[in-house]
Amino acid sequence: MHGPDVPAGPEGPDGLDGIGRLDARITGCRACPRLVAWREEVARTKRAAFADQAYWGRPVPGFGPHDASLLIVGLAPAAHGANRTGRMFTGDRSGEVLFRALYDLGLASRPDAVAADDGLTLHGVRLTSPVRCAPPANKPTPAERDTCRPWLVTELELLRPTLRSVVVLGAFGWQATLPALTAAGLSVPRPRPVFSHGTRVALADGPALYGCFHVSQRNTFTGRLTPAMLRAVLHAAATEAGLPVRPNGAADQEGGEADS
Numbered sequence: 001m002h003g004p005d006v007p008a009g010p011e012g013p014d015g016l017d018g019i020g021r022l023d024a025r026i027t028g029c030r031a032c033p034r035l036v037a038w039r040e041e042v043a044r045t046k047r048a049a050f051a052d053q054a055y056w057g058r059p060v061p062g063f064g065p066h067d068a069s070l071l072i073v074g075l076a077p078a079a080h081g082a083n084r085t086g087r088m089f090t091g092d093r094s095g096e097v098l099f100r101a102l103y104d105l106g107l108a109s110r111p112d113a114v115a116a117d118d119g120l121t122l123h124g125v126r127l128t129s130p131v132r133c134a135p136p137a138n139k140p141t142p143a144e145r146d147t148c149r150p151w152l153v154t155e156l157e158l159l160r161p162t163l164r165s166v167v168v169l170g171a172f173g174w175q176a177t178l179p180a181l182t183a184a185g186l187s188v189p190r191p192r193p194v195f196s197h198g199t200r201v202a203l204a205d206g207p208a209l210y211g212c213f214h215v216s217q218r219n220t221f222t223g224r225l226t227p228a229m230l231r232a233v234l235h236a237a238a239t240e241a242g243l244p245v246r247p248n249g250a251a252d253q254e255g256g257e258a259d260s
C-alpha cells in the first residue's frame, strides 16, 4: 500500500526534513497499475529525439524550496517531459512557458528548464501536481486522481506553516486540489468555488487560492493563455505570498512568443 506516513519537523537521521522524506517516498509509489505500466513503457520506448537519454520513468515529486510560500499545482507529469527528466515541468513545452514567466517575475534563476541537473532554482515557489505519474493522453482517471491525493494532502500539510498562495493550473487540477486542501485541514468554501482563469478564493486562516488556465500547448498555442495573462496571475499570487517580484517581468512583450 502507498500512503504518506511522513512526520513534519526538523531533519531526521537520514538528513531529510518532512518534505524531503515525502519526496523520497513518492518516487517509489506503484499504487496505480495502469500508470505504472504506462510510465515505464514510455521510459522504455522513448521518443526518438530523446533516444540516447535515460528516462526517469517513476513518480515525480514536487520541485522547489521546502518552505515555499507559493505553490503552483499542475495536472500530471508529461510523458516525455517530467517523466523523462524526473523534475516537475522540466523538459516540455508547458514548462518552457511556466519557467519563462517565473523567471520574468524574478521567481526562477533561469528562464528555461531542460534537465534535473541544470542548476535551476526557484525562489519561494514550489511546483507540484495532484497526479505524480504520467498518464496516457494526459488523462488520469478519477480513481487514479483520488489514489494519488494523499501525497498532495501531505505536501500541503508540510508546507502549511509558510504557504500563503496556491495557484492551480486548469480545471482538472482545480477539481483535484479542492478536496486535497480540505483533507489538509483548510477551509474551502461551500459550495465549492468554480474554476475560472484569474479567480481568487480566500481560504479562512489559510492561503489564497488562484485559478489560472493550464500552460498546456493547446492553451498557449491558441492564445487562450498568453504570457501576460500567466504573469498577471503569478504576480498577484506571489505578491500575496510576500515574494519580491519584478513588476512586469523581464520580457514584457505583449503578443510575443508564448515561450523562449
Ligand code: SF4
Pocket (backbone or CB within 6 Å): 002, 026, 029, 030, 031, 032, 035, 036, 059, 131, 132, 133, 144, 147, 148, 149
Ligand atoms: S499516480 Fe500517484 S498514487 Fe498512482 S502510482 Fe503514481 S504516485 Fe502512486
